[in-house]
Amino acid sequence: MKEKNFKRKFLAATLGALIVVNIMSLCDLSVVKLGNFSANLNSDEITTSVDDVTDETRESLKQDIIYALDNFETRIPLSDYNITTDVFSSIASEVLEQNPQYFYIAINSFTAGYSLNKYNSTGLFVASSATINYPENGDTEAIKNKINFVSETADQIISGIDDSMSDIEKALYVHDYLALNYKYDERIHSSDPNERSQSVFDIYNFFSQGTGVCQAYTTAYKYIMQYKLGIPSKMAISSSMGHAWNIIYVNGNWYHVDVTWDDPTPDMEGTVNHNYFLMSDEAMLANDHHDWRISDD
Template identity: 30%
Template sequence: MLFQSQFNSKDFSISIHVYDRILPNNKRRDTMKFVRGSVSIILFIVLLFIGSTEIFAASPIDKKDVDPHHDFTVYFNQKVDQRTVHIKNIHVIDQNGKIVTDKEPKLVDGGYKVVVEAPESGYAYGSTYRLVVTDNVLSEKQKPLTNELQMNFTIKNATANSDASNHHTKTVASLTATADSSLNPLKEQIRTAFQNRQTSFSIKYYGDLNNLTDKITKTVEEVLSEDEYLFYDYRNYRFTWNGKGNEATINFTATFYQTKEQVDYVNKRVQEILAKIIKSSMNDHEKVKAVHDYVVSNVAYDTTYSQANNAPYFALTKGKTLCNGYAMLVYKMLEELDIPVRLISGKAGGDSHAWNLVQLDGKWYHLDVTWDDPTPDKKGQVTYDYYLLADDEIRQSHSWKDGGSTGIEKTYPRANTYYIEVLTKRGDKKLMESLGLQYLTSDYTVDDNKFSTYLKTKISKKEKNFTFRYVTNKPNVLNNFKQIISAATNGLKYKNLNWNVSEIQRTKEKDYLVSITVTY
C-alpha cells in the first residue's frame, strides 16, 4: 500500500488508500478469512456524507510516478445519486485548472463506486494533475459531501522505465494480413512480449482498423486465458493505438508481479527443490502431499499484506507471500511433475482469493495451501483442512464462478469426489493417517448419544491418549467444552484430564477433532 490516511467520526469514517490493482491477496481466515484485475491504479476513497456528529476535511495527498493511463475508482460509504455523477462534479484537472477528463465517470457496484477513466490519449508525461470530487455529489438520500475532496498526482517521466532491467520498448515486425487472420500474428507478438514480461512495447499493425480496440482487447484476453501462470502473474495492461487507412501503431504498457529474470529463477529453483523432496518411488498422491508440505513448511503468510511479495519469486527468496504467490508456486511445482493443475480465483471468507485445482487419477480436487499454512507462521506445523476437497466441501468457506473473478479464465473442472473415499478404496492407510483423515471415518466418530459411553470406556481401560471426531448440535462447543467433558466424565477415576478441541473444516457437519490426555 502506498499510503493511507484515515479520519473517524461517530457515524461514518473516511479513509483514503492508493495502491496498484492486483490479484487476490486474501487476508486469511486467522485475521479475517481473506484483489485481481486489469485497472492500473485504484484510488479508494470512502467519502463522508453529512449526517455525522463531527465533520472532517480530507487533506490533499500527492501520488508520484503515476502511469499515463491510470484509472481511478472512488468508493463511497453510501449509495450515490446517479444524476450527480458527471464530469462537472467528478473530474481530473491539469495545472491550469482545465478539465482533462474526456469520458463521463461511471457509477458501478450498485452505486457505491465511481470509475474515473484516464483520457483517451493519456495524461502527459511529467505533468501534475488533480482528481476532484466536488461537494455537489449527493447520496441517494440527497445528502451532500461535507467538503470537496482532492488528490494531486504526478505522471511519471517518459524515461522512467528505461533503466529498469525488466522494462523494454520494442517495435515488433510489421504484420501483413487481412480480416481476422491479422489477429493470429498479433496474438503471438503479444504473447511473446508478455511471456518475456516486457512492460512497454509497440506493434506495427496492417489491416482493417474498424473495431480495432475490441479486437486487441479480445486478443489480449485470449493470450491470458491460454496461459494461467502468465494470467496470475500480470497485474494490469494498457494500450493505445494511432493510425489511419489500414496501418496503425499499437503501444502497450503492462505490469507484472515478476520480471523475466525472476520467472527464470523460479523455474530453476523449483527443479532444484523437487529433486530433493520427490523420490522415484512416490506415486502422484504422495508427490502432491510432498509439494503441499514443502510450501507450508518453507513459506510464511505475509501479514503485512504487501502486494510486492505476491508471487512465487518472493515466496522462494523472502520466504513469505500472499495467496497468489502460494497458488502460483504450487502450480509451477505440480506442473513440473506433470500432475494436472489449475489456478482458480474467487472468494474465501468474503474476500478475493486464489487457490488450486489438482487432478489425481482423473478426479479433480481443490487444494488451498494458503489456508493450510498457520498464521502467524508456526514452524513445523502443517495442516490439511483444505487439502484435496470436493466442491461441496470447500464451498463452506470458498466461492467461485466459471471464468474466475475476471470472467476470462477457462471453465473450471468439477470436483465431485471425496478424497477420503478414494484413499479408503485404495487401501492407503499410511497416507490417510499422515493426513489425519482416519478421524473422519466411522471408527473414530462419536456423537452426543455415544459421547459419555465412549469416554467411560476409554478411561476404564486406562488409555492415556486418544483422539476422535465429535459430532454435535450443542452450541458454543469451543467455549463450553470444559462443562461438556466434565459432565461426561463425572464420577470416573483419574488424576488429571487435558484436552484439545478444534473445529473440523473439511466436513459439512458441525464436528470437532478432540484429543485427550489422561493421567491416572
C-alpha cells in the first residue's frame, strides 16, 4: 500500500513538473514562481482601457484597420500596440461607426487573438493579431457588387443636387428624399421573433428593400452626406432610447438631424416632417431625445 501511494505521489509530482515546464516553454516567461505565478515583460505598459489609448496609437490602429478593409486583407498585426483584445474591439467599432462605406462588415466579423508571452500582473494578455471574416464566404466580387450598388444608389439620390445649392439645401434634399422614398421597418416591433429578426439595419438592404430601422436611416444619411457630398456627419446613439440619428456640420455649427422620426410611421406617402431637422442640443433634449453619445468623439 505504501509503495502504491509513493508511486502515485511520484507520478503526480512528475506530472506537475512537466506542466510547469510546458507552461514556461509555451509562454516564454522570464520569471516563474510556483504558487505565485508572475511574469516580468514590461507588461505594465499594456493598455487595458480604450480611454487610455493615446491619440497617436488610436489613429495608427484605425488606419491599419481601414487599410485592411480597403484591400480585403484578412489579418491585422496588433502585437506592437500593446493593447488588449477588448481595446481593439472598441477601436474597430469606432472605425465602423465613423465610416459607413464599410457597411458590409459587422463588429463580430473581427476576431482578435492574444499573445501568451505578453501580459500584465492581472493576467490580461496583449492582443497579437485580428482576423477579419468577410461576408459572402469571403467572395470579394460579391462584396464589391454590394458596394457598387450602394454607391450607385446614393449617386442616383443626389442626382437632383446641383452645385448652386448650399450645404443646408443639400442636407434638406437628402433628408426629404430618404423620408419620402423609404419607410420605417415596423417588423422591429413584431411579437414574432422570426419576423423581428428580418428587420433591416444596414444600408445595402435599406436601399434594396426600401425599408429599415433608425440605424439604416442614420447610416444611409451619413454615407451620403459624408462620403458623397463631403459634409461632415456623425452618428448620435442613445442606448436608453434604443435609437440613433445624425449630427451634421453646416454653416459653422453642428446640428441634429433625425430622418427616422421625420418619416411618419405608419408610412404616409408624400409626407415628410421637419420637426427634427437642424436641431440644437437643447432643442433635441426638449423633444424626447436624451442620453446620446457621438460616434466620432
